[in-house]
Amino acid sequence: MTLVILIVLGIPIWLIARVSARNRLAEVLNRLSALESEVARLKLEKGSPQPVELQSSRPSQPTTVTPAPVTPAPVTPPTPISAAPQTSVSWPPPPPAFTSPPAFKPPPLPIPKIDWEQFVGVKGFAWIGGLALFLGVVFFVKYSFDNNLVPPVLRVTIGFLAGLGLLEDDTIPAVRSWIGRRTGDLPPGFDTVVRDWLLVLLDGAPRSRPRSATTIYVYFTAVHPLISRWPADRGHLREVTTQDIRAGLDNLRGHRLHTTISAVRSLFRFARKRGLIFASPAQRLKAGVPGPSLLPMTEDEIRAVEQAITLPGQRLIVALAAVHAARWEAIRDLTLDDLDLPSRRITIAGHPQRLGDLSHEALRAWLDHRRATWPHTPNRHVLISEKTALGDGPVTRGYLDFHLKPHGVSVERIRRDRILHEALTGRPDPLHLSLLFGISERPASQYARIARDILAEPPGPGEGTQHDLGERE
Secondary structure (H helix, E strand, O other), X not given: OHHHHHHHHHHHHHHHHHHHHXXXXXXXXXXXXXXXXXXXXXXXXXXXXXXXXXXXXXXXXXXXXOOOOOOOOOOOOOOOOOOOOOOOOOOOOOXXXXXXXXXXXXXXXOOOOOOHHHHHHHHHHHHHHHHHHHHHHHHHHHHHHHOOOOOHHHHHHHHHHHHHOOOOOOOOOHHHHHXXXXXXXXXXXXXXXXXXXHXXXXXXXXXXXXXXXXXXXXXXXXXXHHHHHHHHOOOOHHHOOHHHHHHHHOOOOHHHHHHHHHHHHHHHHHHHHOOOOOOOOOOOOOOOOOOOOOOOOOHHHHHHHHHHOOOHHHHHHHHHHHHXXXXXXXHHOOEHXXXXXXXXXEXXXXXXXXXXXXXXHHHHHHHHHHHHHOOOOOXXXXXXXXXXXXXXXOOOHHHHHHHOHHHOOOHHHHHHXXXXXXXXXXXXXXXXXXXXXXXXXXXXXXXXXHHHHHOOOOOOOOOOOOOOOOOOO
């Protein structure tokens, strides 16, 4: 059996080697023939007659050379040579006219003939090998399916991946259909401009990045009430004035006002770049970010938070924010060295505080869960996850987004409610708030001012009446 295999494998190898040797020999012969032709052509070009030297009938007498007189000039002229005596010279007859060699004509190239030996030895075996490989794969796949060597899940996956190569998504995205449908309901003079504006936001421009479909929906929803009001007196976007825009913004507040101004400014900025208007009437509109809400949380909001938090980590975050008014950055940076459970003390952002009952129970429950889940973790942070348990870094912002934000729970909202609740139930004293929660003087004064306004008490000197937090606490 081994001898048969060697013979079967040896014959193709021998044929391929022989054909390759013949090809190399033919190539060498062709190059040799070309070199011989080139040498012959060069010989013909160099076969031109040499110039004939002049010979006198008798030898010329020696000439006398007189030295040149010395002159004071800086440059010495060439020494003059005395004229030789005149001699009679007989010139030979002119040489025959030179004729150029005939143009070299390369020999005609031979007409290539089909080399059946090369075809059978090289291409033929390659085709046979490719066909054999294809048939082998086909029969192997069929044999695997017939004998359950490939599980059904893998079969479905292979079929799905093969089908993806045959599919081509030529459907119109839903957001484009939505843009065409909604802008088609706008009055003439505004529909085309708004549609082009939304499509540029969706696809992007050379100097602007593409926006998401959510941004498209929000922007159109914000400007639609204004655009529906303008056609009563205006027929085109260039006729809209600043007063027309302000008239539609009078009843808006907070984030809705901010979003509407941003959308209107984007629309008129697009129209100005396209040359549809001369000046933007929304250029002087200011879309400032609205300040945070500082009203106490309602009973429904508190009940929603209680129902949303079920895991030990969630309860610990909410407890530290609701009892100690801790920021998220301070919570994620807490380490085991900041805890003193026997003394019921905790250090948050360098500010030591006493642990309340709620935060003490939540902290013990989380530490038990942490010890049972990651008993050998080297991480010293209180809050850890599957990714940070193997290292020594704190959890990222995604930890908060994953555990609380999907449930509508805001740590900052809970923290502000805690400080405001202390100012309402205790005493609206900035010094008391600053010492209790470790906040600076200005935010403490603002919380005290808001608490007095809610309680209808007169504000203290220099505390004003505006309910917002102008800067970070």
